[in-house]
Amino acid sequence: MTAEPNERRAPVFSLPQDQLLTLNVNDIPVLKDAAGPGISFQPLYLDPEVGLWTVMGIFAPGAELPAHLHTGAVHGYTLSGSWIYKEYPDQVQIAGSYLYEPASSFHTFYVPDTNTEETLVLFIVYGANVGFTDDGQFHSILDALTVQKLAEQWAQANDAGTIHYLKGGSAGYTNGA
Template sequence: MTAPTTRPVPGPATTMSGALLPVMPLPQGELLTVNTEQSPLIRDSLGPGVHFKPLRLDLERGEWVVLATFAPGTSIPLHYHTGTVDGYTLSGCWYYSEYPDQPQTAGSYLYEPGASAHSLTCPATNTEDTVVLFSITGANVNFNEDGSFHSVLDAALIAHLTGALSEAQDLGPINYITGGFAGYTVEEV
């Protein structure tokens, strides 16, 4: 058994001038940040024309944040969300086939409660790629056209796809923010 890593205990928090604060922050030596301009686009990840950049993949909490890019005319088949989704459209246009009268365009924010089901469509008439920032909790349970089970897409599979596709596409290592790792605070005797 490998020895667990002991996490540091935070000290008192102070302002820049040294005044004590009445809070106890987590120890953090640097900001956790990813610049999407410096991250390569993982192409054709979930089918032709469906690309993504992972920003945060927390396998323990089941949370995944990705910058998704969809070519005109692409779609994502029917899927069921086990958790919530926040989506912010940066460019282009998309809609759920079940709600064609509610297109999401640049500047649109969308919240999806858990247990929602839908099919994402980008119109073939789009003149640009559609780019959406998605923050997802849980998994997408994906279905075939006949309603039969196809697959499950979650933070763990996105992490796997990131590694496998970045190698296959010769992109090099992809930087993204991870979650904590379960362990013990004291080494077992």
């Protein structure tokens, strides 16, 4: 007897999965200016408990993030446009560039104002970005929970309903505890 595809079992313990967790970025609204002027995004996967977040960042020419320290590693893949870290002006990231940033990296994200198109970057971020002002004072934290709240605030302000993205687990007790 042959098992149906969803009835196959591995010879080890595994988590149950009754559906493929997938989405199409074309079905997620661009949260225009949700993270600041010229800084838009689409949330793809947010897990505040683990501290993992994946977003499609959409940046207008001239957009800049505060100087920030990463508490975890970051993977970035540039799909269109170009950008730099001000601290590394000779290493321009263009379409097709893949970037890995180890934890404790510190830099200032900037999109040249000479760009003629929006810059689109897929970011997979572990932990948080701890932002600082130009004089080195604490500015902000950007992490999975903050991105989740920014999406909720943007949706409410724009009568957009629920923004759909994949999400991580949820803390709680086992039954009877």
